[in-house]
Amino acid sequence: MSKRKNFLEKTKKILAGRAGYQCSHPSCNIITIGAGEEAHTTSSIGEAAHIYSASLDGPRGQGGLSDDELRTLDNGLWACKNHARLIDTNDGDGFSAEQLKSWKFLHEEKIKTHQGRIQRKSFWLSSLIINQSKVFKNEQTIYFGKVTFVYGGENTSGKSTILNFINSLTSYEALKSRVDNNQSFNYELEFCNPDTNIFSVNSNRGVISSTLNDNIVNFNPIPMAIYRFDLEFRINLYSSELDDQDALTNYLKIDKIKLAGLLNNVGRSKYSQVSKAYIDFQEPSEDDGEFKAGYYLNVILKGCDFALNLASLSSGEKSMVLLELIIELVQTYAKYTQSLLLVNLQSTSFHDSTLSNYLKYFMSGEVDFQTVITSVTKTNCPEVKLTNCYSLVGKVQEVVISPVEH
Numbered sequence: 179m180s181k182r183k184n185f186l187e188k189t190k191k192i193l194a195g196r197a198g199y200q201c202s203h204p205s206c207n208i209i210t211i212g213a214g215e216e217a218h219t220t221s222s223i224g225e226a227a228h229i230y231s232a233s234l235d236g237p238r239g240q241g242g243l244s245d246d247e248l249r250t251l252d253n254g255l256w257a258c259k260n261h262a263r264l265i266d267t268n269d270g271d272g273f274s275a276e277q278l279k280s281w282k283f284l285h286e287e288k289i290k291t292h293q294g295r296i297q298r299k300s301f302w303l304s305s306l307i308i309n310q311s312k313v314f315k316n317e318q319t320i321y322f323g324k325v326t327f328v329y330g331g332e333n334t335s336g337k338s339t340i341l342n343f344i345n346s347l348t349s350y351e352a353l354k355s356r357v358d359n360n361q362s363f364n365y366e367l368e369f370c371n372p373d374t375n376i377f378s379v380n381s382n383r384g385v386i387s388s389t390l391n392d393n394i395v396n397f398n399p400i401p402m403a404i405y406r407f408d409l410e411f412r413i414n415l416y417s418s419e420l421d422d423q424d425a426l427t428n429y430l431k432i433d434k435i436k437l438a439g440l441l442n443n444v445g446r447s448k449y450s451q452v453s454k455a456y457i458d459f460q461e462p463s464e465d466d467g468e469f470k471a472g473y474y475l476n477v478i479l480k481g482c483d484f485a486l487n488l489a490s491l492s493s494g495e496k497s498m499v500l501l502e503l504i505i506e507l508v509q510t511y512a513k514y515t516q517s518l519l520l521v522n523l524q525s526t527s528f529h530d531s532t533l534s535n536y537l538k539y540f541m542s543g544e545v546d547f548q549t550v551i552t553s554v555t556k557t558n559c560p561e562v563k564l565t566n567c568y569s570l571v572g573k574v575q576e577v578v579i580s581p582v583e584h
């Protein structure tokens with residue numbers, strides 16, 4: 179194994195510290211450091227394990243990472259010697275990279291909770307297995323990462339099926355049209371909180387039944403919040419009945435006071451493309467035609483020193499404003515409630531460079547929730563290779579979900 183892929187001492191130390199010097203295996207958590215034989219020594223049974231392998235023929239492959247990327251913090255998992263060995267035996271059988279990443283996330287969350295830094299139980303959506311549906315070929319699986327990116331050119335029903343199935347963790351509303359059409363389908367969602375749970379939904383010609391960990395339930399009784407947005411927002415200044423304030427509160431399903439709170443927070447992240455956004459009252463001037471008096475949003479974009487009306491922004495810029503408000507909204511809830519964000523991008527939503535920036539934002543430690551992004555188009559931004567990326571290919575009833583190799 180080339181030395182260049184080994185973790186630096188500095189990296190190992192940070193990995194161990196972030197894990198509270200405990201093994202990250204969910205059912206182990208043994209303390210890996212303690213008193214040594216001599217009065218002045220410590221004894222360690224911890225190791226920094228590679229998520230994607232350091233050697234070419236190692237378990238889990240190299241995930242397309244370069245030597246430098248293989249030894250970054252992102253690719254390390256702190257474990258006791260037994261578990262570090264276990265996850266690398268049998269070619270890593272049973273231990274996918276996604277699974278190790280979720281262990282790491284859950285363990286670090288557990289440590290944060292012990293430190294009193296967060297006040298909610300950790301939550302991780304692990305996988306969706308579609309056993310039967312009207313759209314997909316049987317037995318299709320998606321493993322979710324911190325950010326999951328699903329694209330498929332022609333097939334919009336595939337993307338919305340995936341979003342609807344995930345959405346059923348909090349509401350069957352998204353399944354309504356399928357149920358009304360007497361469709362049969364069957365799928366399982368696995369999530370950790372931090373115990374592993376399997377929520378299984380079956381529709382027999384529109385008659386729904388579901389189980390949680392093999393117990394019959396009519397809905398998922400574990401509280402969580404799922405936020406779902408189509409990143410599309412139409413404001414037509416001259417014909418809309420609504421001013422920006424009403425349009426935004428409708429879109430985000432929040433009240434005016436919450437909106438003001440979110441607007442206050444916009445621009446605080448280094449990933450923000452909007453440096454400031456505020457609502458003020460505007461009255462029509464003489465040549466404004468049918469423009470109505472009302473509360474309108476003013477936006478100062480990063481690198482710009484003047485405010486623009488929301489209505490005068492390009493569709494990409496409007497998407498930035500909306501997405502940053504959505505992130506603020508979900509982040510506020512995610513500190514206290516197990517939360518998940520689903521975003522459906524439109525083809526006009528973002529240029530690749532803007533999307534790159536937001537993928538980095540979603541993957542960063544500033545964001546406490548998982549995000550599932552669906553898109554009509556494939557993106558060329560390099561960050562997508564750090565997400566769990568899937569493409570949808572095929573005609574109805576035959577659509578296949580394939581992981582995208584980078």
Ligand SMILES: [Zn+2]
Nearest residue numbers: 201206258261
């Ligand atoms: Zn262990």
